[in-house]
Amino acid sequence: MHRLAGKVAIVTGGGGGIGAAVARRLVSEGAKVAVADLFEDSAKRAAEPLGNDGFAVRFDAAIPESVQAMVEATVARFGRLDILHNNAAMTDPAKHPQDRTAVDTPIEIWREILDVNLTGYMLGCRYAIPHMIAGGGGSIINTASNSGTAGDLARIAYGSSKGAIITLTKYVATQHGKQNIRCNSVAPGVVLTEALDKTVPGLKEIIKRHILTPEFGTPDDIAALVAFLASDESRYITGENISISGGGLSHQPHYADLMAFMESAG
Ligand SMILES: NC(=O)c1ccc[n+]([C@@H]2O[C@H](COP(=O)([O-])OP(=O)(O)OC[C@H]3O[C@@H](n4cnc5c(N)ncnc54)[C@H](O)[C@@H]3O)[C@@H](O)[C@H]2O)c1
Numbered sequence: 001m002h003r004l005a006g007k008v009a010i011v012t013g014g015g016g017g018i019g020a021a022v023a024r025r026l027v028s029e030g031a032k033v034a035v036a037d038l039f040e041d042s043a044k045r046a047a048e049p050l051g052n053d054g055f056a057v058r059f060d061a062a063i064p065e066s067v068q069a070m071v072e073a074t075v076a077r078f079g080r081l082d083i084l085h086n087n088a089a090m091t092d093p094a095k096h097p098q099d100r101t102a103v104d105t106p107i108e109i110w111r112e113i114l115d116v117n118l119t120g121y122m123l124g125c126r127y128a129i130p131h132m133i134a135g136g137g138g139s140i141i142n143t144a145s146n147s148g149t150a151g152d153l154a155r156i157a158y159g160s161s162k163g164a165i166i167t168l169t170k171y172v173a174t175q176h177g178k179q180n181i182r183c184n185s186v187a188p189g190v191v192l193t194e195a196l197d198k199t200v201p202g203l204k205e206i207i208k209r210h211i212l213t214p215e216f217g218t219p220d221d222i223a224a225l226v227a228f229l230a231s232d233e234s235r236y237i238t239g240e241n242i243s244i245s246g247g248g249l250s251h252q253p254h255y256a257d258l259m260a261f262m263e264s265a266g
Contacts, residue, residue: 002029003030004026004030004031004227004231005030007030007083007230008031008034008079008080008081008082009031009033009082009084009085009230010033010036010070010071010084011026011033011036011087012037013036013143014033014034014035014037014046014047014087015035015039015041015042015043015045015056016037016087017191017219018087018143018188018191018219018222018223019035019088020045021218021222021223022219022223023054024046025223025224026085026223026226026227026230027054031082031083031230033053034070034073035047035054035055036056036058036059036074037088039058040056040058043058044056057070057074061088061119061120062116062119067120067124067127068123071124071128072127080134081138082138082230083140084132084138085142086124086125086140086141086142086143086165087142087143088116088117088120089117089158090113090116093199095112099154099157099158100154102156105157113161114161117158117162117165118161121142124140125140125168125172129176129179132181133179133180136180137179138180138181139182139183139184140172140181140182141185141226142185144162144166144169144186144187145159145162145187146187146248146249147159147162148161148163148164148166149166149241150249162187165185166241169240170183173238174239177238182234183238183239184229184234184237184238184240184242185241185242186225186226186242187241187242187244187245188222188245189217189244189245190203190207190216191221192217207248209259210256211246211248212247212250213246213247217246221244222244225242229242
């Protein structure tokens with residue numbers, strides 16, 4: 001399939017599990033891709049197998065000048081910009097565990113998470129949209145999360161940033177739709193990246209009880225949805241948030257308990 005032939009894309013957080021899978025998928029469909037990440041080594045690792053169709057660019061989503069420079073570097077390299085996948089998220093293992101509740105999350109942690117996860121996405125749109133308009137239009141895909149549509153026991157800053165991304169998506173779609181810019185968000189549930197599988201033992205079994213599909217989704221499943229939203233096949237879809245989570249939020253809250261009850265009752 002070459003749905004993206006001639007298109008140029010940016011994938012932020014492209015050195016991570018989902019971002020690297022998206023970069024691979026977009027290139028396999030004909031796009032040229034900037035793999036943009038805070039860590040140059042992981043961006044390079046993800047870009048290397050893409051050959052001349054990919055290149056690694058270091059940037060910091062929290063710094064406006066850095067986001068702008070990353071977008072300009074992409075246009076300088078490939079001559080245009082059609083697709084932006086805003087996907088980076090603050091995942092610093094030293095800081096992430098401090099994101100807990102309204103009462104005990106340090107204010108600097110709250111701000112840092114919103115800076116990267118939310119403001120960084122807005123800045124990506126700010127610097128990408130003029131290039132997209134110049135080229136006749138474009139598609140922006142923001143990675144939200146099911147954590148943005150339902151509460152959880154921890155990670156109030158992360159969840160709030162993801163909820164706001166869903167709203168940001170609708171504003172961008174509304175304000176730039178007539179300029180042929182589409183903007184949608186994808187909301188993964190738990191996706192078993194290698195890193196997550198290692199760092200949270202036991203999570204797998206808990207989550208498995210609450211999804212409707214027999215198996216977990218993978219980064220490649222997210223990549224397939226992003227590629228569809230990036231392509232003209234989704235030309236009539238904009239402003240939407242699409243949950244991709246094995247139906248994790250599609251059932252009654254007591255689903256897992258009832259399943260266990262029915263199994264125990266034979
Ligand atoms: N894995 C899951 O279960 C899951 C579930 C829901 C949503 N998501 C979302 O999917 C996206 C990708 O997550 P992932 O699982 O691949 O995680 P990941 O940690 O593998 O990838 C995140 C990437 O963002 C980069 N990054 C962090 N701070 C940055 C900054 N300031 N500037 C630029 N890049 C920065 C990291 O270096 C990393 O490569 C994230 O937005 C995450 O919130 C993931």
